[in-house]
Amino acid sequence: MTHDVNLRIPGPTPLPDQVREAGSRQMVNHRGPEFRELISRVTGRLQAAFATRNEILIITASGTGGLEAAIVNFLSPGDPVLAVSIGSFGDRFAKIATAYGADVTKLDVEWGHAADPARVAQELRAMAGNGRPAKAVLLTHNETSTGVENPLAEISAAIHAAAPDALLLIDAISGLGAVPFDTDGWGLDVVATGSQKSWMSPPGLAMISVSERAWDAASRASMPRFYFDLARARKSLTTGETPWTPAVGVLFAMDVALEMLEQEGYEQVFARHAACAAAARAGLSGLGLRLFADPAHASQTVTAAWVPEDVEWSALNKQMRTHGLVIAGGQDRLSGQILRIGHLGSVESEDVVEAIQVMGDSMRELGHEVDVATAVGAARAAAQGVSTGGARRAPATAVSGA
Amino acid sequence: MTHDVNLRIPGPTPLPDQVREAGSRQMVNHRGPEFRELISRVTGRLQAAFATRNEILIITASGTGGLEAAIVNFLSPGDPVLAVSIGSFGDRFAKIATAYGADVTKLDVEWGHAADPARVAQELRAMAGNGRPAKAVLLTHNETSTGVENPLAEISAAIHAAAPDALLLIDAISGLGAVPFDTDGWGLDVVATGSQKSWMSPPGLAMISVSERAWDAASRASMPRFYFDLARARKSLTTGETPWTPAVGVLFAMDVALEMLEQEGYEQVFARHAACAAAARAGLSGLGLRLFADPAHASQTVTAAWVPEDVEWSALNKQMRTHGLVIAGGQDRLSGQILRIGHLGSVESEDVVEAIQVMGDSMRELGHEVDVATAVGAARAAAQGVSTGGARRAPATAVSGA
Numbered sequence: 001m002t003h004d005v006n007l008r009i010p011g012p013t014p015l016p017d018q019v020r021e022a023g024s025r026q027m028v029n030h031r032g033p034e035f036r037e038l039i040s041r042v043t044g045r046l047q048a049a050f051a052t053r054n055e056i057l058i059i060t061a062s063g064t065g066g067l068e069a070a071i072v073n074f075l076s077p078g079d080p081v082l083a084v085s086i087g088s089f090g091d092r093f094a095k096i097a098t099a100y101g102a103d104v105t106k107l108d109v110e111w112g113h114a115a116d117p118a119r120v121a122q123e124l125r126a127m128a129g130n131g132r133p134a135k136a137v138l139l140t141h142n143e144t145s146t147g148v149e150n151p152l153a154e155i156s157a158a159i160h161a162a163a164p165d166a167l168l169l170i171d172a173i174s175g176l177g178a179v180p181f182d183t184d185g186w187g188l189d190v191v192a193t194g195s196q197k198s199w200m201s202p203p204g205l206a207m208i209s210v211s212e213r214a215w216d217a218a219s220r221a222s223m224p225r226f227y228f229d230l231a232r233a234r235k236s237l238t239t240g241e242t243p244w245t246p247a248v249g250v251l252f253a254m255d256v257a258l259e260m261l262e263q264e265g266y267e268q269v270f271a272r273h274a275a276c277a278a279a280a281r282a283g284l285s286g287l288g289l290r291l292f293a294d295p296a297h298a299s300q301t302v303t304a305a306w307v308p309e310d311v312e313w314s315a316l317n318k319q320m321r322t323h324g325l326v327i328a329g330g331q332d333r334l335s336g337q338i339l340r341i342g343h344l345g346s347v348e349s350e351d352v353v354e355a356i357q358v359m360g361d362s363m364r365e366l367g368h369e370v371d372v373a374t375a376v377g378a379a380r381a382a383a384q385g386v387s388t389g390g391a392r393r394a395p396a397t398a399v400s401g402a
Numbered sequence: 403m404t405h406d407v408n409l410r411i412p413g414p415t416p417l418p419d420q421v422r423e424a425g426s427r428q429m430v431n432h433r434g435p436e437f438r439e440l441i442s443r444v445t446g447r448l449q450a451a452f453a454t455r456n457e458i459l460i461i462t463a464s465g466t467g468g469l470e471a472a473i474v475n476f477l478s479p480g481d482p483v484l485a486v487s488i489g490s491f492g493d494r495f496a497k498i499a500t501a502y503g504a505d506v507t508k509l510d511v512e513w514g515h516a517a518d519p520a521r522v523a524q525e526l527r528a529m530a531g532n533g534r535p536a537k538a539v540l541l542t543h544n545e546t547s548t549g550v551e552n553p554l555a556e557i558s559a560a561i562h563a564a565a566p567d568a569l570l571l572i573d574a575i576s577g578l579g580a581v582p583f584d585t586d587g588w589g590l591d592v593v594a595t596g597s598q599k600s601w602m603s604p605p606g607l608a609m610i611s612v613s614e615r616a617w618d619a620a621s622r623a624s625m626p627r628f629y630f631d632l633a634r635a636r637k638s639l640t641t642g643e644t645p646w647t648p649a650v651g652v653l654f655a656m657d658v659a660l661e662m663l664e665q666e667g668y669e670q671v672f673a674r675h676a677a678c679a680a681a682a683r684a685g686l687s688g689l690g691l692r693l694f695a696d697p698a699h700a701s702q703t704v705t706a707a708w709v710p711e712d713v714e715w716s717a718l719n720k721q722m723r724t725h726g727l728v729i730a731g732g733q734d735r736l737s738g739q740i741l742r743i744g745h746l747g748s749v750e751s752e753d754v755v756e757a758i759q760v761m762g763d764s765m766r767e768l769g770h771e772v773d774v775a776t777a778v779g780a781a782r783a784a785a786q787g788v789s790t791g792g793a794r795r796a797p798a799t800a801v802s803g804a
Contacts, residue, residue: 004428012429012650023651024426026406027414027604029728060464060606061629062646068629099628196647202429204462204606204649224626226501227463227470244464245598247606247649248414249425326431 008355009328010144010174010302012196012203013345015253016260019200023253030248036240038251043237045258046207049266050176050191052183054209057233060247063173063194066206068096069228070169070190071138074214076222077101080132082123082166084115084155088145088331093138093171100223103132111334112304114150114297115139117158124162135217136167136189142175145331147293147304147340149175156186167214173197173206177261178273178301178344189214195250198273198301200257200345204250210234273300275386276343276352282382283356284341286375287363292338301344304330307337311368319362325355349383410757411730412546412576412704414598414605415747417655418662421602425655432650438642440653445639447660448609451668452578452593454585456611459635462649465575465596468608470498471630472571472592473540476616478624479503482534484525484568486517486557490547490733495540495573502625505534513736514706516552516699517541519560526564537619538569538591544577547733549695549706549742551577558588569616575599575608579663580675580703580746591616597652600675600703602659602747606652612636675702677788678745678754684784685758686743688777689765694740703746706732709739713770721764727757751785 007014015023028034039058046056059069071093075081081102083094086109098104107123109115120137127134137159142149156168167189172181176191177198183191189211196203210218210230218231232243261269280303281291292304307313313329313336320327330338343352356379360372409416417425430436441460448458461471473495477483483504485496488511500506509525511517522539529536539561544551558570569591574583578593579600585593591613598605612620612632620633634645663671682705683693694706709715715731715738722729732740745754758781762774 005430007429007431009431009433011647012432015429020426020428024422026422027409027417027598028407029409029411029730030414030605031411031730032723032728060462060649061467062462062648064646065463065629096628100626194647196429202649202651203432203647204652224502226498227467228629244466245413245596245605246464247462247604247652249604249651249655250606250649253651321434326434328431328433 004324006325006351006354006358008341008343008351009326010340010342010344011194013200013342013347015202016200016257016346018260019253019257022256023202023249025249025252027248030245031241035248038255039237039240039242042251042255042258045262049258049261050183050209051181051185052209054183054211055234055237056207056209057230057237058242058246058251059206059208059228059233060204060244061206062203063192063206064092065228066173066192066194066208067093067171069206069208069230070192071097071102072100072223072225072228073230074167074169074190074217074221075100075102075136076220078103079135080105080127081136081138082107082127082134083138084120084140085109086113086115086140086146086148086150087111087143089143089171090140093140097138105134111146112148112292113294114148115155117151117154120155121158121162124159124166128163134163134166136169137163138169139171141170141172142299142301144174144302145334147299147302148297149179149299151297153182153186156188160187167217174301174344175299177269179270183209195254198344199254200260201254202250204247205254271387272348273344275349275383276347277301277303278386279349279352279356279379279383280341280343283352283375283379286378287356287360287370302340302342304338304340307339311363311366313339315366316362319366320358323358323362325358327355349387353379353383406726408727408753408756408760410743410745410753411728412742412744412746413596415602415744415749417604418602418659418748420662421655421659424658425604425651427651427654429650432647433643437650440657441639441642441644444653444657444660447664451660451663452585452611453583453587454611456585456613457636457639458609458611459632459639460644460648460653461608461610461630461635462606462646463608464605465594465608466494467630468575468594468596468610469495469573471608471610471632472594473499473504474502474625474627474630475632476569476571476592476619476623477502477504477538478622480505481537482507482529483538483540484509484529484536485540486522487511488515488517488542488548488550488552489513489545491545491573492542495542499540507536513548514550514694515696516550517557519553519556522557523560523564526561526568530565536565536568538571539565540571541573543572543574544701544703546576546704547736549701549704550699551581551701553699555584555588558590562589569619576703576746577701579671581672585611597656600746601656602662603656604652606649607656673789674750675746677751677785678749679703679705680784680788681751681754681758681781682743682745685754685777685781688780689758689762689772704742704744706740706742709741713765713768715741717768718764721767722760725760725764727760729757751789755781755785
């Protein structure tokens with residue numbers, strides 16, 4: 001294991017020692033030259049990681065605060081909005097828009113599945129046909145609650161074709177930084193992520209890119225906002241500041257974490273996450289668990305699986321904790337029914353293999369018959385298959401019997 | 403100096419080594435047992451420091467986010483509100499209420515002065531007389547932009563007498579923890595503070611206490627809210643969680659910082675801040691600077707003084723920085739006109755004396771005639787006067803000639 005406790009939840013993620021050390025630096029004046037250099041360097045690094053020339057604003061909040069900022073700055077009460085939800089976090093994005101008075105049409109996709117680009121386009125055309133064309137589409141990149149990654153390039157293209165004027169507001173909290181992502185190439189207007197996910201940093205900051213046409217919309221948007229007012233953040237950034245006191249320590253940490261990711265190289269970072277995901281899928285299948293997500297759209301950062309019928313989640317979770325393994329359960333209606341392994345940020349495939357080993361051992365200790373050695377072997381082989389140039393996303397079923 | 407750089411701004415404040423170390427601990431599951439214990443311990447410690455039996459909610463945001471939470475949870479658009487402003491932060495509190503549609507009556511007090519309880523009461527009676535009684539009063543405890551502490555006990559009593567139904571929403575960001583404060587005794591409904599002020603912790607968390615009658619108002623309040631929804635925070639706290647991923651590292655840090663403050667004892671913490679404030683006032687006066695705040699209501703956590711006519715602030719600031727001293731300038735309309743020394747959190751009177759020494763040396767280096775030794779002596783004597791049981795808030799004028 002890379003860390004003492006194998007923290008395998010989809011955020012907060014384990015911090016590399018250099019990142020922890022950077023986060024513990026002594027405070028500086030947030031309106032002084034050190035901070036100006038810091039925020040300039042971090043936003044520059046993020047622009048490269050987002051693949052965007054858009055400005056990136058950093059706000060002190062969790063990812064949910066980032067989602068609120070992505071809504072309240074660009075919409076007015078009554079604006080028709082299409083919210084595409086494939087899980088809990090898609091639901092949350094829609095709820096925020098509703099709370100601020102948007103006229104939300106919800107497209108609910110069966111949990112475990114990705115959104116279908118054609119279906120999204122159809123819904124947008126229907127809204128336009130009903131005389132209320134969508135001002136924006138709310139879309140989740142990587143749904144943490146189900147372990148599904150939406151085909152964002154394809155969905156974005158379908159949205160641009162069906163509703164060229166609609167803003168694309170993207171929850172990229174738990175995927176961006178771990179998988180290929182092209183903010184400008186895909187025409188994404190607003191993209192929000194969070195420091196504690198792929199970015200190997202502590203929680204406390206949300207980072208949001210904003211396109212020119214989104215700024216244009218912002219100048220007309222009338223939803224109330226103050227703390228999350230990104231126009232203020234944009235103005236402060238011109239002098240290397242933030243409107244309100246930022247979480248300076250988290251920014252120190254993220255600066256170093258981004259440098260580490262750059263040194264590793266994002267292509268290698270993506271391959272590492274793919275290897276971890278392959279290991280998780282193969283290992284869980286090897287332990288006899290049924291994967292929750294459609295294999296064609298399985299997430300590279302979090303893997304969900306059904307808890308076997310004869311296993312009690314809380315007992316298993318407790319047993320795993322005695323071995324230092326911390327994973328996540330299901331959220332909302334999936335509570336107690338699924339379990340989730342996070343494999344994002346500072347993670348190696350051996351961390352996932354170790355998690356499979358501990359989960360298998362724990363199941364045995366609770367009296368279940370599982371072939372732990374075979375599952376661990378399958379996990380390791382799947383990871384190697386990816387890292388030696390195998391399929392980027394090998395279907396778990398092909399590996400589970402290895 | 404306690405720290406390498408003498409960071410003497412009114413937040414972020416220097417962090418004790420133990421606090422920095424705690425803040426760099428490895429991440430834990432924010433929905434697991436370690437976090438439950440952590441948040442329970444921290445909120446318990448804060449209740450003691452706030453002197454309240456009310457629940458305390460911790461949100462991931464700067465103090466301004468705390469102010470927004472203090473408004474949007476308890477008011478509806480159109481609600482008449484009295485905003486008592488004695489500076490920039492009072493103005494900000496009022497602006498947030500306006501942004502969310504409150505019907506704000508503003509009572510502007512001349513900067514440098516505290517609010518007059520009788521004047522506040524008079525305004526509340528006038529509002530009631532005009533058929534729009536205030537639903538709430540927005541009030542700043544310690545105004546960071548001017549270095550003035552409002553007589554909160556007296557103003558609160560006047561408000562309760564003049565408008566018994568009005569909620570008291572208090573910005574206590576930069577004072578609470580450093581001076582005697584009695585949330586329940588003074589009948590304060592909502593009190594917000596921030597981790598990077600007196601609490602010797604990094605920025606990133608706001609802490610807010612909520613009275614029963616404020617919760618009652620919250621159930622009827624219709625301002626839109628999601629991220630800052632304190633009812634959600636209250637519900638999550640019953641299971642030792644927060645609704646959204648919190649800034650875990652800042653919470654680790656604050657846990658240790660609060661323990662240190664408790665071990666020192668709050669009476670001693672208050673005396674230490676009083677000594678630092680006395681040193682700042684005496685030292686600045688000794689350097690020939692005119693203090694900005696009414697001496698009767700001078701802040702114990704930040705001291706503002708006019709920049710002398712023949713001194714250019716930016717040149718002085720630059721010179722002081724070469725000696726490792728970082729202080730703050732004026733905000734908004736006071737930019738370039740005043741300077742401010744922060745003396746809150748992890749600060750000893752010798753840090754302030756050192757700041758006076760460096761400021762005096764810097765002025766001399768820039769060609770100004772000042773008697774640095776006398777100013778330093780006055781600062782030290784003023785601090786000792788307080789710490790040996792002298793007047794808690796000795797008028798600076800009485801000491802400046804020492």
